Amino acid sequence: MRNARSGRPSALWMPRSRGALSGLILVILGAWGALIPFVGPHFNFAYTPDQDWAWSTARGWLDVLPGAATVAAGLLLIFSGNRITAMVGGWLAVLAGAWFVIGRELAPMLGIGSAGDPIAASDRKRAALEVSYFSGLGALIVFVGGVAIARLAVRLASDVEALARVEEARAAREAEPSHGEPAYVSGLRETPEVSSGALTQPRVDRYGSEGEPKRGWRRQRPEGGSPNAAYLRWPHPQR
Incomplete structure (x- = not known):
C-alpha cells in the first residue's frame, strides 16, 4: 500500500x-x-x-x-x-x-x-x-x-x-539516468575533448622522437655506374 x-x-x-x-x-x-x-x-x-x-x-x-x-x-x-x-x-x-x-x-x-x-x-x-x-x-x-x-x-x-x-x-x-539518450549542452551534442598535445606529437613510424627523419643504409647506383653494381649510401632518409 x-x-x-x-x-x-x-x-x-x-x-x-x-x-x-x-x-x-x-x-x-x-x-x-x-x-x-x-x-x-x-x-x-x-x-x-x-x-x-x-x-x-x-x-x-x-x-x-x-x-x-x-x-x-x-x-x-x-x-x-x-x-x-x-x-x-x-x-x-x-x-x-x-x-x-x-x-x-x-x-x-x-x-x-x-x-x-x-x-x-x-x-x-x-x-x-x-x-x-x-x-x-x-x-x-x-x-x-x-x-x-x-x-x-x-x-x-x-x-x-x-x-x-x-x-x-x-x-x-x-x-538512475535513462539509457540510450544522448547528452546535450545548449541544444548541441557533446563532442569528446581532444588535447592539444595529441595534435603536436611527432609521428613515430617514419620519424624519430624529435620529428627528424630516420636515417639508414640504402642500396643506390651512382651516376655512370654499372647497372649490376650495388652500392651503399649513407645517410639516406627511409621512406
Missing part, C-alpha cells in the same frame, strides 16, 4: 513474511477440519454416518464452513502485504476456531442438524475424536489466529528497516 501523494509505502505496509508462518499453519488446520469428516471413515476415525464422502447439512455448517473460513484466513495472512487486510484474516481465523468449539452446542438451537455420534468403543478414542474434530481443533485455530493478530498489531523495528530499504531502492531507481 502506497501513499497517494508521495508514492511511498505507507505505515500500513508490512513484509509478507510477517504472517506467512501463521497463515501456513491455518491453511493446514482448516483443510483438516473441512476434509476429515469425509475421509475419516476410511480410517475408522469418524462420526456417524460411517461413510466416505457422505454429505449432510450439519457437516456443511459445522465442519466445511469453518474449515474453509480458516483456509481463507491463512491465505490472507500469507499473501497480504497490508496490515489491515492481514488483521482481517487473523480475526476470521479466530471466529472460525470459535465456531469449531461452540458450533455443536448451538446446532440444535439453530436447526442445522447434528454432527453425529463418535464411532468409538472406548472413552479414549471418543475424546480423541472430540479433540481432533471440534474442540481441540478450534482451540488451536483460535490460538494461532490470536498470535497472528498480536504480531500484526505492533510495528516492529524490522518493519521500519524493511520500509527504509524499500524507499532507498525506489530513490536509487529514480536517480
Whole structure:
C-alpha cells in the first residue's frame, strides 16, 4: 500500500513474511477440519454416518464452513502485504476456531442438524475424536489466529528497516539516468575533448622522437655506374 501523494509505502505496509508462518499453519488446520469428516471413515476415525464422502447439512455448517473460513484466513495472512487486510484474516481465523468449539452446542438451537455420534468403543478414542474434530481443533485455530493478530498489531523495528530499504531502492531507481539518450549542452551534442598535445606529437613510424627523419643504409647506383653494381649510401632518409 502506497501513499497517494508521495508514492511511498505507507505505515500500513508490512513484509509478507510477517504472517506467512501463521497463515501456513491455518491453511493446514482448516483443510483438516473441512476434509476429515469425509475421509475419516476410511480410517475408522469418524462420526456417524460411517461413510466416505457422505454429505449432510450439519457437516456443511459445522465442519466445511469453518474449515474453509480458516483456509481463507491463512491465505490472507500469507499473501497480504497490508496490515489491515492481514488483521482481517487473523480475526476470521479466530471466529472460525470459535465456531469449531461452540458450533455443536448451538446446532440444535439453530436447526442445522447434528454432527453425529463418535464411532468409538472406548472413552479414549471418543475424546480423541472430540479433540481432533471440534474442540481441540478450534482451540488451536483460535490460538494461532490470536498470535497472528498480536504480531500484526505492533510495528516492529524490522518493519521500519524493511520500509527504509524499500524507499532507498525506489530513490536509487529514480536517480538512475535513462539509457540510450544522448547528452546535450545548449541544444548541441557533446563532442569528446581532444588535447592539444595529441595534435603536436611527432609521428613515430617514419620519424624519430624529435620529428627528424630516420636515417639508414640504402642500396643506390651512382651516376655512370654499372647497372649490376650495388652500392651503399649513407645517410639516406627511409621512406
